[in-house]
Ligand SMILES: [Zn+2]
């Protein structure tokens with residue numbers, strides 16, 4: 001429900017002509033031949049320069065069309081049907097290879113963010129810190145979602161949020177400030193403070209830290 005169809009990420013295509021693995025590439029915006037496009041964002045293309053289709057294509061195109069170019073074997077996601085793409089140089093498509101592992105990771109992160117945003121609606125009444133922390137600590141999440149999480153953090157008033165926030169570096173300084181303020185409020189509400197020497201939580205009125213034994 002949150003994602004586009006990323007099922008192609010797990011597909012393996014082997015070039016039927018040279019038996020090497022085909023590369024998952026971004027589809028060019030328009031298929032020059034028919035102007036209709038391929039109906040797919042990605043194409044699997046054999047980028048092996050030793051592939052017979054590519055090696056023999058130069059001569060074929062020279063004879064047929066009188067210009068420089070060749071062919072690459074191509075398959076669409078979800079299909080083993082063999083197609084060829086005309087390419088003007090050996091470098092065509094080499095710059096648009098998709099890092100499928102990176103896309104998978106981005107997609108996983110995105111789904112987690114969306115699930116956390118939904119869970120925010122019930123996190124205060126359910127006393128569930130997890131979606132709040134997921135969003136606050138995710139530097140790739142949308143700022144507006146992280147700010148919603150920060151608002152819930154204040155309401156939840158849970159001491160266990162302090163450690164992970166203190167150990168996190170925010171790129172957005174407004175979040176650093178906001179979280180710092182909330183931590184002060186939470187500490188106050190629990191009659192606690194952070195030891196200035198070891199950062200452990202101690203009683204607000206303590207004279208000596210029970211963790212590092214420092215005098216305060
Ligand atoms: Zn091939």
Ligand SMILES: [Zn+2]
Pocket residue numbers: 195196197198199200209210211212213214
């Ligand atoms: Zn201490």
